[in-house]
Amino acid sequence: MASASTVTLDAHAKIGSDGPTTFHTRTTYMRGADLLVKTLAAAGVTRIFSLSGNQIMPVYDACFDVGIEITHTRHEAAAVFMAEAYAQLTGTVGVAMVTAGAGAANALGPLFTASESETPVLLLTGDSPLGQDGRGAFQELDQVPMTTPVTKLSFRPTRATDFGTDTARALRIALSGRSGPVHMALPFDLVDADATGGEIPSALGKEPMPLSDADLQNITQAIAKAKRPLILCGPSMNDTRNRGKLAALQDALGAPAIAMESPRGLKDPALGNVGKALAQADLIVTLGKRIDFTLGFGGTNVVAAACDWIVVQPCATERDRAHRNLGTRLQACFAADPRDSIDALVSAGQGGHDAWRKEVATHIAARSFSEGDTVPSGKITPAQLCAAVQRQIDKAEHSVMICDGGEFGQWAQAATNADLRVTNGISGAIGGGLCYGIGAKAAHPDATVFALMGDGTVGFHFAEFETAARVGLPYVVVIGNDERWNAEHQIQLRDYGPDRLIGCELSGARYDEAAKGLGAHGEYVTDLADLDAALDRAVQSGKPACVNVQIEGLPAPSGAAH
Numbered sequence: 001m002a003s004a005s006t007v008t009l010d011a012h013a014k015i016g017s018d019g020p021t022t023f024h025t026r027t028t029y030m031r032g033a034d035l036l037v038k039t040l041a042a043a044g045v046t047r048i049f050s051l052s053g054n055q056i057m058p059v060y061d062a063c064f065d066v067g068i069e070i071t072h073t074r075h076e077a078a079a080v081f082m083a084e085a086y087a088q089l090t091g092t093v094g095v096a097m098v099t100a101g102a103g104a105a106n107a108l109g110p111l112f113t114a115s116e117s118e119t120p121v122l123l124l125t126g127d128s129p130l131g132q133d134g135r136g137a138f139q140e141l142d143q144v145p146m147t148t149p150v151t152k153l154s155f156r157p158t159r160a161t162d163f164g165t166d167t168a169r170a171l172r173i174a175l176s177g178r179s180g181p182v183h184m185a186l187p188f189d190l191v192d193a194d195a196t197g198g199e200i201p202s203a204l205g206k207e208p209m210p211l212s213d214a215d216l217q218n219i220t221q222a223i224a225k226a227k228r229p230l231i232l233c234g235p236s237m238n239d240t241r242n243r244g245k246l247a248a249l250q251d252a253l254g255a256p257a258i259a260m261e262s263p264r265g266l267k268d269p270a271l272g273n274v275g276k277a278l279a280q281a282d283l284i285v286t287l288g289k290r291i292d293f294t295l296g297f298g299g300t301n302v303v304a305a306a307c308d309w310i311v312v313q314p315c316a317t318e319r320d321r322a323h324r325n326l327g328t329r330l331q332a333c334f335a336a337d338p339r340d341s342i343d344a345l346v347s348a349g350q351g352g353h354d355a356w357r358k359e360v361a362t363h364i365a366a367r368s369f370s371e372g373d374t375v376p377s378g379k380i381t382p383a384q385l386c387a388a389v390q391r392q393i394d395k396a397e398h399s400v401m402i403c404d405g406g407e408f409g410q411w412a413q414a415a416t417n418a419d420l421r422v423t424n425g426i427s428g429a430i431g432g433g434l435c436y437g438i439g440a441k442a443a444h445p446d447a448t449v450f451a452l453m454g455d456g457t458v459g460f461h462f463a464e465f466e467t468a469a470r471v472g473l474p475y476v477v478v479i480g481n482d483e484r485w486n487a488e489h490q491i492q493l494r495d496y497g498p499d500r501l502i503g504c505e506l507s508g509a510r511y512d513e514a515a516k517g518l519g520a521h522g523e524y525v526t527d528l529a530d531l532d533a534a535l536d537r538a539v540q541s542g543k544p545a546c547v548n549v550q551i552e553g554l555p556a557p558s559g560a561a562h
Contacts, residue, residue: 032160033058034065035195039167041066042200045095047442049079053099055126055188071442071471074463076103080110081432084119085422085439088241089400093120093174100126101139111150113432114181117261117425118236120174121181127156129189147183154183160193168201175206177337178315179236209314209337216341218332219285219310220253220348226283228356229255234288237338240420245342252349256360262413263428265294266302269414269557272366278303285310287338291322294426298325312338367414368557379552380528382408385480386415388531389450392539393418396448400440404433404453407487408480410556412452431460434477438464441473448539449475455506456485462514468544469519476538476545482553483508490555515546523547
């Protein structure tokens, strides 16, 4: 543990009993805010995504002294989404900071998304002073019970001198085990209080939770003895977050290794006919993959009753869920973080199962569409739009693809492939895509970043085009515009018929023109012949770009290729 130094601070805003307009003079002590940001800096944090507010102004002020950059957003939820993408693409904890009251409440939804995607995010929220609890302070709100269901840990410090150890604990918990978001509410009187003598922990890393040698041997031997083994991996094990590791694991163990991160589960268009592979498997090993609705709860209608299961899961709640859903078919359940054992599993592998691996690869590669498909309306199809974007990706030296949810988001996930990818994740929530693009460009400034989303999705955080333009983070937003909430439209069409369609229509709004007004480059495309040139101009503009493409609203692809 290293002692934090005392610093001299400039005047800053203070929230007192008369509201947020009083000030106090220069001080020479270290505030809680300074201890907080020094701890973040010691942990390697260089950027915070934030929307400003009264209670967090001392933290903004403290960031000057440690060189932490603040990316200032237009909505609190956007800050959390940006931090989520940034975390996934850097392998670090993404930090978001918002103010108290409604600011904290606005940030709640994306915490659920980050929890489901197993992304380590630290949300810092301003809070009313401890000394005014229960008196009706400005923006007083009991935040901890509100965020507890969607975080690994939510807490409110009680001493300014604890901000160092509290922040270190929050970062460590976010990263360790089943990674996910953590919330720390910052009472204003502690943020502004004297924290001289507070400690900045020197070791802030993830707590490892590897498999034992005996458990490694049991798993590798079980895979070697099986005829048709499958390895299913959770979101934190995907190729973007563990570059090249799944391919190495598959080659070493001889079992197909599949990362699952879509709410559509076995009907994820990006995984083709993966359901056929599960139906044939005689052993399934899950590495951090939750046994939930995405696997049909492990039911025998999805996997043969004779199929054995081995679960590797760091979270006790998820191990209990596995026992509840699998019953006697669960042959072994290990309390371990598979990310801490990938290299050991690779070293212990015995290979084999070549024919089975080839068969599963064929299932996963199956697609029910092609770029050559046309529609009677003559409009651009989702497949044609995705193919044009893929041509841009193929030209890029380094690429990142953002795929939001909804029907067009499923097309994007199934029909595009970049070096790195961020999706809306298992939560099924839409609307974060535009924000993810900013987080992605901040994480990989030299990459060509595309964010694909529908016209419904883009409306959630449209003002963040201004953020991207203001902070100089150019990337390309491609809108598959079918003038409706197409996922819900398809449900209504299927379940209730064409005469009972309601509440899903959108207009032909010129999102491209609106984006121009916010400082972005805009393109509007209605003809397939114009699409490639429009995408070229967007990439080359050097600005955040909005390519608004009128498409036919087709249902997401699924099933075997024809």
